[in-house]
Structure formats: C-alpha cells, structure tokens
Amino acid sequence: MAIPRTSLVLFLVSMFFDSTFAASSSSYNVISFGAKPDNQSDSTQAFQAAWAKACASTKSASIYVPRGRYYLRSVTFNGPCKNNAISMRIDGSLVAPSDFRVIGNLVAWIMFRHVNGVTIAGGILDGQGTGLWDCKNSTKDCPNGATTLEFSNSKNIAITGLTSLNSQMFHVVVNDCQNLKIKGLKIIASGDSPNTDGIHVEQSSNVTILNSHISTGDDCISIGPGTFNMWIENIVCKPGHGISIGSLGKNLEEAGVRNITVKKALFSHTQNGVRIKTWGRPSNGFATNILFQKIVMDNVKNPIIIDQNYCPNHKDCSSQASGVQISNVTYQDIHGTSATQIAVKFDCSPTNPCVQIRLEDINLTSRKNQTAQAVCSHVEGIATGLVEPTSCF
Ligand SMILES: *[C@@H]1O[C@H](CO)[C@@H](O)[C@H](O)[C@H]1NC(C)=O
Ligand SMILES: *[C@@H]1O[C@H](CO)[C@@H](O)[C@H](O)[C@H]1NC(C)=O
Ligand SMILES: *[C@@H]1O[C@H](CO)[C@@H](O)[C@H](O)[C@H]1NC(C)=O
Ligand SMILES: *[C@@H]1O[C@H](CO)[C@@H](O)[C@H](O)[C@H]1NC(C)=O
Ligand SMILES: *[C@@H]1O[C@H](CO)[C@@H](O)[C@H](O)[C@H]1NC(C)=O
Ligand SMILES: *[C@@H]1O[C@H](CO)[C@@H](O)[C@H](O)[C@H]1NC(C)=O
Ligand SMILES: *[C@@H]1O[C@H](CO)[C@@H](O)[C@H](O)[C@H]1NC(C)=O
Numbered sequence: 001m002a003i004p005r006t007s008l009v010l011f012l013v014s015m016f017f018d019s020t021f022a023a024s025s026s027s028y029n030v031i032s033f034g035a036k037p038d039n040q041s042d043s044t045q046a047f048q049a050a051w052a053k054a055c056a057s058t059k060s061a062s063i064y065v066p067r068g069r070y071y072l073r074s075v076t077f078n079g080p081c082k083n084n085a086i087s088m089r090i091d092g093s094l095v096a097p098s099d100f101r102v103i104g105n106l107v108a109w110i111m112f113r114h115v116n117g118v119t120i121a122g123g124i125l126d127g128q129g130t131g132l133w134d135c136k137n138s139t140k141d142c143p144n145g146a147t148t149l150e151f152s153n154s155k156n157i158a159i160t161g162l163t164s165l166n167s168q169m170f171h172v173v174v175n176d177c178q179n180l181k182i183k184g185l186k187i188i189a190s191g192d193s194p195n196t197d198g199i200h201v202e203q204s205s206n207v208t209i210l211n212s213h214i215s216t217g218d219d220c221i222s223i224g225p226g227t228f229n230m231w232i233e234n235i236v237c238k239p240g241h242g243i244s245i246g247s248l249g250k251n252l253e254e255a256g257v258r259n260i261t262v263k264k265a266l267f268s269h270t271q272n273g274v275r276i277k278t279w280g281r282p283s284n285g286f287a288t289n290i291l292f293q294k295i296v297m298d299n300v301k302n303p304i305i306i307d308q309n310y311c312p313n314h315k316d317c318s319s320q321a322s323g324v325q326i327s328n329v330t331y332q333d334i335h336g337t338s339a340t341q342i343a344v345k346f347d348c349s350p351t352n353p354c355v356q357i358r359l360e361d362i363n364l365t366s367r368k369n370q371t372a373q374a375v376c377s378h379v380e381g382i383a384t385g386l387v388e389p390t391s392c393f
Helices: 005-023 044-056 130-138
Strands: 026-029 038-042 061-065 069-071 075-078 086-095 108-113 116-126 147-152 155-160 163-165 172-175 178-183 186-188 199-202 205-215 221-223 228-237 243-248 257-268 272-279 286-300 302-310 325-338 342-347 354-366 373-377 379-388
Touching: 026 044, 044 061, 044 075, 108 116, 199 205, 221 228, 228 243, 243 257, 243 286, 257 272, 272 286, 272 325, 286 302, 302 325, 302 354, 342 354
Parallel strands: 026 061, 038 069, 061 086, 069 086, 075 108, 086 116, 108 147, 116 155, 116 163, 147 172, 155 178, 163 186, 172 199, 178 205, 186 205, 199 221, 205 228, 221 243, 228 257, 243 272, 257 286, 272 302, 286 325, 302 342, 325 354, 342 373, 354 379
Antiparallel strands: none
C-alpha cells in the first residue's frame, strides 16, 4: 500500500523535530527574567531565576547573558541540578556593588556549590574592589572581602575566556572540586592590591589551568592542602607574587599535595617565581611529585624558593620547625633574571629536611650584575646539566 505523500512528509518532519528537541537544550536568556544591562538595576533575582530554571531542567540547559553591564548584589548557583550539562554564555559584564560593605563579609560574590557539569564561556566579572583596598590600606576596621568567583563541592567544570577585574579578595577559588578546567582566564588587579590572589585551589583534584594571564597584587596561583593531579601550563604572571604551593602545614592534621606540574610560565617583575611555602609548625602535611618546567624569570625577586619558616607576625610558630615533608621536586629548564642576588633559596625544615630536590638546566643571573647565588639549609638533592648559580647541594 502506497503511503500518501503528505503523510510521509509529516512523518519525516515529526521525526526530525522529535530528535532535534530531544537532543537540544533549553535556553534561558537572563533578560527574559528581568535582568537589565544598565549597570545599576539589581539583576540578582533575574540571574537566580534563570539558574533555577536551568538547574531544574531534565535536559541540558544554557543560560545566556547578552552584552551590557549587570549589577549583581551576590549570587549563589546551588546544585545539585536535574541535569549535568548547564552552559552559561556571558557576552556582558557582571558588576559587583561599588560599596564594598555590601558583599565584604561574604565568602564569595558569585558562588557555585554542589554542581556537576557546568561550563562558563566569556564574560567579565567586575569585583569593584578598589574601595576595599583603600580601606585596608588606610585603616584596620575593614571587612575581609569576598572572593569574586568560587566553585565549591563541584565537579566537571569548564571555564573559558573569562576575565576577572579588581576582585575585593581572591579572584577565583576552587575548593573541594574534581575535574575542573580553566582556559584563557584573564585576571587584572593592581600590583599593590592586598590579598587579591589570582586562582586559589585546595582540596581538589584534576584541576587544569591553561593559557592564562594574571596581573594581581598577591599570588598568581596558590595551591592549598589536599590538592593533587594538577596541571598548569602557559601562564603569564605579571605582576603578582608568583605560583605558590602553600601555605601548607598551618594545621597539625592536614592533607598533602602531590603530582603538580607547572609548565611554560613567564614571571615578570613578580615577588616570587615558583615557591613552596609552609608554616614553621608541627603538621603531618606533605608536598611531593612536583615538576616546574620551561620557566622564564624576568626580574623576579625570589625566582626559585622553598620557605619552610613562614610565621607571619611571629605568632604561634616562632622557633618551631615545620612538620611538612617536601620531596621529589624537579626544577627543569628555568632561566632569566633575578631581581636580588639570591636566585635559588631552599630554606627547609630542620626536623623534616627537603629530599629528592633536582635542579636541571638552570640559568638565573642577577640583574644587578652581581653573581647570583643559591642558598641551602636542610636540603638534599642533585644538580644536572648547566646549573647557574652553582647549586649548594
Ligand atoms: C557602572 O557603575 C559603577 C558603580 O557601581 C561605576 O563605578 C561605573 O563607572 C559604571 N560604569 C559604566 C560603564 O557606566
Ligand atoms: C597603599 O598605600 C601605599 C603607601 O601609601 C601606596 O604606595 C599603595 O599604592 C597603596 N595601595 C593601594 C592599593 O592603594
Ligand atoms: C583524575 O585523573 C586521573 C588520571 O587521569 C583519573 O584516573 C581519575 O579518575 C580522575 N579523577 C576523577 C575524580 O575524575
Ligand atoms: C598526575 O596528574 C596528571 C594531571 O595533571 C595526570 O594526567 C596523571 O595521570 C597524574 N599522575 C598520577 C601518577 O596520578
Ligand atoms: C617524582 O615526581 C615525578 C613527577 O614530577 C614522577 O613522575 C616520579 O615518578 C616521581 N618519582 C618518585 C620516585 O616518586
Ligand atoms: C646564562 O644566561 C646569561 C644571561 O642570559 C647568558 O649571558 C649566559 O651565556 C648563559 N649561560 C650559559 C652557560 O648559557
Ligand atoms: C658585569 O660584570 C662583568 C664581569 O663580572 C663585567 O665584565 C661587565 O662589564 C659588567 N656589566 C655591567 C653592565 O656592569
């Protein structure tokens, strides 16, 4: 029996639509929830409402933020959600309150919690932090400040092409997350802004940071306790305090750090290059299997440094030794200039000396045309290839 032509067409059309709709995602534009890109109307509720829809969707969902400036008091994107594929495309800027007191005591201005499978592409996060910096600079009675963007208890996250401007405190925090990838992040804050770490990661695994440019007033990237399998590649830190593993060992019981790779980085006019830093206090923490490779230093105060005697204000730790065991750290193909005479400094713990430290193809010269030096205490290691300044192992 011949099928009538129109029925066949309708049948094919309906098949096409069924499969298209089944595979396609729901899309939510924040404007249709009442967000206003005018830099002053409060768009907080609109963003929360768009998230609530995307999170409740049983199929993949996307949130779209068109061009313009959206004032947000503070937002929390909570999971768990009914799907694990929410993408957020941001063509505009999200603007924090310029009065720092509004968010100054929050953990984070923009917080993602208990989410799985979230992608953020594009966007400028304007933390409006300068007021708080001035406050901290002139008096002591200021709030701590909020992190601009935090991911907590989350997994399978990708962030690409995001810019964070003038955060009150840390720009991006990754806490208790698995499988998180950051690509093409730009961080911009003044070199003298207090506590404005670029990216801080802790209690997390499988975190990757690629192709990112960080200019800030504190650590460009800091790696806290409980972090493992982390890969950092193609980073410019200019200015800032460098890439730091630590501070570790603040607590007696503390998860260790292992398998961290930092590859291809440029540090320019920074306080440190690659640093490992621990408190001078008892702790069962550790840092092991760490590789720093293909790094250029341009006028860096402490290009290569391990400091196990961190004790700010000499409180609760002076004359104590760090319990953190540092082992298997390789520095390979690192060259450029040191802004001070001491280009390599290993100041390890007298009770837990650093072991298996390896220097390979290092050429650091002192900018002031003095001979650069390496200083060591409580460290055991080997040097291979050209190592300048001469190692003190
Ligand atoms: C947006 O508003 C902030 C105050 O919250 C102000 O500092 C800024 O200059 C405004 N930007 C534009 C482009 O209007
Ligand atoms: C803080 O004050 C010092 C000294 O007055 C100044 O050099 C620095 O630029 C100030 N920092 C900020 C962020 O305003
Ligand atoms: C992290 O990566 C490792 C090595 O690629 C893999 O074996 C492991 O399953 C990953 N962990 C998670 C939580 O995905
Ligand atoms: C170390 O971490 C990398 C990711 O940064 C991962 O690919 C690799 O499998 C990890 N190695 C071990 C021994 O877990
Ligand atoms: C030392 O760490 C590297 C990673 O940096 C790892 O590949 C190697 O297996 C480790 N060596 C030992 C003896 O654990
Ligand atoms: C080390 O670097 C300096 C400055 O770039 C350079 O003049 C010198 O030739 C290098 N040394 C070696 C052995 O490559
Ligand atoms: C740097 O020191 C070397 C010898 O140590 C000397 O030959 C050279 O002229 C000095 N350069 C400058 C710019 O002072």
